[in-house]
Amino acid sequence: MAIEVKKELEEKFQELKTVIDRYKNIEGPLMPIMHKAQEIFGYLPLEVQNFIAEELDIPLTDVYGVATFYSHFTLQPQGKYTINICLGTACYVKGAQKVLDKLKEELKINEGETTPDGKFTIDATRCLGACGLAPVMMINGEVYGRLVPDDVPKILKRYMND
Numbered sequence: 001m002a003i004e005v006k007k008e009l010e011e012k013f014q015e016l017k018t019v020i021d022r023y024k025n026i027e028g029p030l031m032p033i034m035h036k037a038q039e040i041f042g043y044l045p046l047e048v049q050n051f052i053a054e055e056l057d058i059p060l061t062d063v064y065g066v067a068t069f070y071s072h073f074t075l076q077p078q079g080k081y082t083i084n085i086c087l088g089t090a091c092y093v094k095g096a097q098k099v100l101d102k103l104k105e106e107l108k109i110n111e112g113e114t115t116p117d118g119k120f121t122i123d124a125t126r127c128l129g130a131c132g133l134a135p136v137m138m139i140n141g142e143v144y145g146r147l148v149p150d151d152v153p154k155i156l157k158r159y160m161n162d
Contacts, residue, residue: 012040013051020055029056030066034073043074071125079114079121081159085137088127095148096135100124102149103137106156119159 019036023029033056037048044067053060067073085091085100100122104110107120114121130136133145144155 015040016048016051017055020052024056030058030063034063034066038073043077045075076112077114077118080119080162081139082121082123083137083139084123084125084128085111086126086128086130086135087124088131090131091128091135094134098149099135099137099147099152102152103156106152120156 016033016037019040020029020033023033030052033052034044037052038044041048049063049067050060053063067075083103085096085103087096087100100111103122107115107122109115109120109122111122111124128136128138128143130143130145133143135147136143136145137147138144139155139159144151
């Protein structure tokens with residue numbers, strides 16, 4: 001089993017190396033490389049950031065700075081289902097915090113965390129671009145709007161047996 005995991009990891013780094021080789025001689029290669037790295041690995045652990053920095057011959061702090069500045073990037077493994085809950089003004093005023101609290105209660109995790117089974121990650125955000133449906137959350141891109149806390153168990157149930 002350990003040999004299979006190591007081989008899979010080596011293959012992912014080789015795929016990333018191919019991406020870096022394709023982009024490194026164009027202007028501004030860091031963002032597209034980091035996006036692709038996150039697609040390949042599912043997140044940007046320090047080992048991946050360091051690999052990118054070495055291959056591009058830039059400081060690790062440059063890669064880390066981009067990874068931590070942009071909310072699209074994540075430094076922790078994500079669950080199979082990422083739940084984005086909007087806490088922007090319109091959503092917050094209409095009860096998003098109560099919806100978030102119910103999510104945390106049901107999944108027994110806090111925002112930014114992943115359930116032990118690797119199924120769900122809760123990510124609070126400032127805007128999902130659907131203010132008219134406030135409060136809003138998305139699960140892997142599927143939008144749920146006009147939420148109340150009692151909606152949460154029913155919505156989660158759709159994903160539990162998958």
